[in-house]
Amino acid sequence: MCGIIGYIGRRNASQIVLEGLKHLEYRGYDSVGFAGVLNSKLVIKKDVGKVDEVHARLNFLEYNLKLAIGHTRWATHGRVTRTNAHPHTDCNKRIAIVHNGIIDNYEELKKELISKGHKFRSGTDSEVVAHLIEENLVDGKSFEEACFNAFKRLEGAYAILAIKNDEYEIVAIKKGSPLVIGVADHGSFVASDIPAFLNYTKKVVYLYDYDMVFLKPEPVFYNIGNGVMLKVERPIQSVEWDAEKARKGDFEHFMLKEIMEQVDTVQRAVAQDKRILEKIVGEIRRAKGVFLVGCGSSYHACLTASYVFSKVAKEHVNVILASEFPNYEHFLTEKTLIIAVSQSGETYDVLEAIRAGKKRGSKIISIVNVMGSSLVRESDASLLMHAGPEICVLSTKTYTSQIALLNLLAYTLSDKYEEGKRRLKYLWNVIYYLTSANTRNKIRKLAEKLLDKQHIFCIGRGLQYPTAMEAALKIKEASYIHAEAFAGGELKHGTIALIEEGTPCIVFVSEENAKEILSNAIEVKSRGGYVIGISPVNSEVFDFWIKVPECGTENPIVQIIPIQILAYQLAVLRGYDPDKPRNLAKSVTVK
Ligand code: G6P
Numbered sequence: 027m028c029g030i031i032g033y034i035g036r037r038n039a040s041q042i043v044l045e046g047l048k049h050l051e052y053r054g055y056d057s058v059g060f061a062g063v064l065n066s067k068l069v070i071k072k073d074v075g076k077v078d079e080v081h082a083r084l085n086f087l088e089y090n091l092k093l094a095i096g097h098t099r100w101a102t103h104g105r106v107t108r109t110n111a112h113p114h115t116d117c118n119k120r121i122a123i124v125h126n127g128i129i130d131n132y133e134e135l136k137k138e139l140i141s142k143g144h145k146f147r148s149g150t151d152s153e154v155v156a157h158l159i160e161e162n163l164v165d166g167k168s169f170e171e172a173c174f175n176a177f178k179r180l181e182g183a184y185a186i187l188a189i190k191n192d193e194y195e196i197v198a199i200k201k202g203s204p205l206v207i208g209v210a211d212h213g214s215f216v217a218s219d220i221p222a223f224l225n226y227t228k229k230v231v232y233l234y235d236y237d238m239v240f241l242k243p244e245p246v247f248y249n250i251g252n253g254v255m256l257k258v259e260r261p262i263q264s265v266e267w268d269a270e271k272a273r274k275g276d277f278e279h280f281m282l283k284e285i286m287e288q289v290d291t292v293q294r295a296v297a298q299d300k301r302i303l304e305k306i307v308g309e310i311r312r313a314k315g316v317f318l319v320g321c322g323s324s325y326h327a328c329l330t331a332s333y334v335f336s337k338v339a340k341e342h343v344n345v346i347l348a349s350e351f352p353n354y355e356h357f358l359t360e361k362t363l364i365i366a367v368s369q370s371g372e373t374y375d376v377l378e379a380i381r382a383g384k385k386r387g388s389k390i391i392s393i394v395n396v397m398g399s400s401l402v403r404e405s406d407a408s409l410l411m412h413a414g415p416e417i418c419v420l421s422t423k424t425y426t427s428q429i430a431l432l433n434l435l436a437y438t439l440s441d442k443y444e445e446g447k448r449r450l451k452y453l454w455n456v457i458y459y460l461t462s463a464n465t466r467n468k469i470r471k472l473a474e475k476l477l478d479k480q481h482i483f484c485i486g487r488g489l490q491y492p493t494a495m496e497a498a499l500k501i502k503e504a505s506y507i508h509a510e511a512f513a514g515g516e517l518k519h520g521t522i523a524l525i526e527e528g529t530p531c532i533v534f535v536s537e538e539n540a541k542e543i544l545s546n547a548i549e550v551k552s553r554g555g556y557v558i559g560i561s562p563v564n565s566e567v568f569d570f571w572i573k574v575p576e577c578g579t580e581n582p583i584v585q586i587i588p589i590q591i592l593a594y595q596l597a598v599l600r601g602y603d604p605d606k607p608r609n610l611a612k613s614v615t616v617k
Contacts, residue, residue: 028112028126028611029053030205031222032095032187032196034243035213039094042215044086046222047077047096049272052419052605052612053126053218054100057111060086061122062094066192068122072097072111076606093194095187097124100611103132104149114153116160117145121169123159123188125152126218127203127615130182155186170240173197174255177238183374183615187216195242199250200233203615204372204400207231207245209262214241219396219613220265221272221415228267231260232398265397272415281418281504281597281604285590288423289457292583294412295427296434296450303438306391306407310439313363313389316343319351319379320367321614323421323499324428328367329492330582331432337489338446338579339439348375351382360387367432368392369416369424370613371399378617380404393431395424409435418605419612420503422590425496426583433579449580456575460587465572466595469588472558472570473595476530482507483521483531483550484589487514487543490534493582497532497589504604505596514539514546527554532589533568535561536581560585 029050033042043060058080059072069091071084077098081087086096097112104110113122129135132151135158140146144157158179162172169190177186183202189195198205198216208215208223208230215223216239220230233239236251237260248255277283310316318328328345335341346354348366358364364383368376371394380390380401392405395413402408411427430450437446459465476482482501486494494511501509512521514533525531533547540561547557547567559568562576572588574581597604 028100029098029218029222030096030124030126030185030187031215031217032198032241033213033215033223034093034194034196034241035210036092037212039091040087040089042223042226043094043096044077044081045225046215046217047098049221049417050098050218051077052417054098054611055606056101056106057099057108058097059111059113059124060094060096061113061124061189062089062091063189063191064089064091068115068119068189068191070113070115070122072113073108074106074111093189093196095122095124095189095196102128103151110148110150112152114148114150114156116156118160120191121156121159121188123152123156123186125155126185127183129154129180129184131180135179155180155188159188169193169195170197173199174238174250177250178253185218195240198239198241200237201235204613205233206398207233207239207241209245213243214245216241220267221417224265224267224272228265229262230265230398231262232403233260234403263398267415272417279418279594279598279603279605281420281422281594284416284418284423285587285594286461287414288426288587289454289461291411291413291423291427292430292450292453292457295430296447297412298409298431298434300443302407302409303435303443306409306435307439309363309389309391309407310341314359314361315357316341316363316365317354318343318345318365318367319348319376321348321373321375323425323496324367324369326492326496326499327425327428327432329495330429330489331436333489333492334433334436334579335439338436338442341436341439348373348379351375351379355382355386358383358386358388362386362388364388364390366390366392366401366405367428368401369395369421371396371401372613372615374615374617377401377404393428395427419607419610420500420593420604426586429583449578453577453580453583456577456584457587460574460584461591465588466591469572469591470595472572473592473599475570476507476596477599479507479530481524481529482509483525483529484509484511484534485514485517485531485543485546486511486534487539488536489579489582490536490539490543490585493534493585494532496586497534500589500593501596503607503610504593505600505602506608507596514543517546518549522549522553525550525553525555528556529554530556530558532558532560534585535559537562537576560588
C-alpha cells in the first residue's frame with residue numbers, strides 16, 4: 027500500500043506534493059514524508075502521523091521547490107517510527123527515494139551492502155534502494171544508469187521515485203505496484219493514483235511493469251523488463267474523472283459523500299455498452315467453469331452475484347477469496363473464465379489470481395472502477411463501474427456499483443437485459459429515499475442506541491446473507507465495534523449462545539425469506555436480543571425498524587445503504603475518522 031507522489035516543473039513542487047499526499051492518504055496514514063532539492067542539497071521532512079499533523083509540525087511549504095517527492099505510509103516492514111518513514115536516503119544523503127510495495131530480496135541486498143560499508147538507519151525494506159543506487163554511482167556512472175543497475179537487482183513489488191541532490195530529475199520505476207504519470211504544460215507528475223494530481227491535469231500516461239521513466243521535466247519512457255534499457259512510447263490519455271468528485275465539498279467526510287452519491291453511481295454503473303455485456307455473456311456461456319474472485323467488499327459483491335446468477339440465470343459460479351485462489355488453481359484450464367471484481371484494480375491477491383489463470387490460458391474478465399489499472403490492462407475484457415474516485419477507505423458506492431453490474435450481467439445472461447436494466451433504473455427512487463435526511467436522522471437515533479455496544483450480529487438468508495457479511499464488515503471497519511454475520515439458519519448452531527439481554531442483531535428481511543428469517547429473529551428476541559429489522563414491512567419482533575422497499579434481486583443494493591449510514595454515524599459518534607480507519611488501506615498492493 028502506501029502512496030507516492032512526485033512533481034517536477036515550474037510550479038511550487040512543495041505545494042503540489044503536499045496536496046497530492048492529502049489525496050493519497052487513503053492508501054496509508056501511519057507516517058508521511060517529503061524530499062526536495064534546494065541549492066544542491068536534499069531537504070527532507072518526515073514524521074509519524076497524518077499529513078496535516080506532520081505538516082503542522084514540520085511545514086512542508088517552507089521552501090518553494092521545483093522538484094519534490096512525497097510518501098504516505100502503511101507500515102509493512104518496520105514499525106511506525108520517524109526513522110522508518112519515507113523518504114529514505116543513502117549514506118551520504120545525496121539520494122532520496124520513496125517506495126510503495128515490498129522488496130522481497132531486501133535482506134540479502136542489505137547484507138551485501140552492509141558488507142560493503144553502507145550504514146542503514148531504518149528497519150524498512152525500502153532503504154536498500156537508496157544504498158543500492160549509491161553503490162552503483164561508481165566509475166563515472168550517471169544517476170540514471172545507477173538507478174537502472176539498482177532496479178535490475180530488485181525482486182518483489184515496487185513503485186519507486188528517486189531524486190539526487192544535484193540533478194533536476196525524478197527517476198521512477200514500476201513493477202507490481204501502481205504508478206501513473208500526469209502531464210501538464212508546466213511540468214510532470216508521477217503518483218500512485220490519478221486523484222493525487224487531478225487538480226492540475228487530466229492527461230495521464232499509464233505505465234507497464236518494468237517501465238522506468240526519467241522526468242526532467244518531460245517524461246522519457248524506457249522498459250527494463252529484458253535487462254536492457256529499451257526506449258518505449260507510451261500514449262497520453264485523457265481521464266474522464268472530475269477533480270470536483272475527488273473533493274469533499276460541503277460534506278464532513280468522503281464516506282458520507284460517497285454514500286449519498288449512490289443515487290447516481292448505480293445508474294452510471296448500468297449505463298454500459300450492450301455489445302460488451304453480450305460479449306462477456308458469450309464468454310460465460312462458452313466457459314467450462316466460472317470463477318468470481320475478489321477481496322473484502324468486492325468479495326461480498328461476488329458472493330451476492332453467485333445467488334443472483336443461480337436465481338436469474340441458472341448459472342453456477344464459484345466464488346473464491348482472491349487470497350485463497352491458489353488452492354483452486356489446478357482446476358484452471360483454457361476453458362475457465364475468471365471474473366475478477368475490484369474497485370482499485372490493483373489488489374495484489376486479485377492480480378495474482380488472474381495471472382495464475384492467464385498462465386493456464388483461462389479468459390479474464392474484470393469489473394473495475396479505476397480505469398487504466400493493472401487489472402484492466404491484464405484482462406481480456408473489462409466493465410468499468412464509472413463511480414468516480416472513491417476516496418474513503420471503506421467501499422460504499424463501488425460495492426453497490428459492482429452488484430448492479432453483476433446483476434445486469436446475470437439478467438443479460440438469461441436474455442433479460444431490458445428487464446435487468448429497468449429493475450436497476452427503478453432503484454433511483456429507493457436510494458434517494460434511503461439517503462434522505464429523514465432516513466439518516468432515523469438511523470442516527472439507532473446509532474445513539476448502539477454507541478456503547480461491544481458486539482453486533484447481522485443475519486440474513488439467501489441473497490441477504492452476503493448483505494449481512496458486508497454490513498458486519500462496514501460496522502467493524504468504521505466503528506471498531508465487533509460485528510459478525512451469520513446465515514439465519516446457522517445461528518442456532520452455536521452463535522445463539524452469545525445472545526444476551528440487549529445484544530443487537532440486525533436482521534435483513536426480504537419477501538422471499540421473511541417467514542424463515544423472522545423466526546430466527548424471534549429466537550434472538552426470546553433470549554433478550556435487541557432486534558433491528560431491515561425490511562419492507564414492520565414486524566412485532568423488531569425493536570427498531572428501518573423500512574427498505576422490496577426490490578427482489580436488487581435488495582442487496584438497497585438494504586446495505588442504511589447500514590453504510592449506520593456505520594458512518596457510529597464512527598462519528600465514537601470520535602473516529604470513518605475515511606481513514608486505523609490499520610486499513612484502500613488499495614492493498616501487498617500479499
Ligand atoms: C481493502 C479495502 C476494502 C476493499 C478491499 C478490496 O481491504 O479496505 O474496502 O474492499 O481492499 O479492494 P478492491 O480495490 O480490490 O476492491
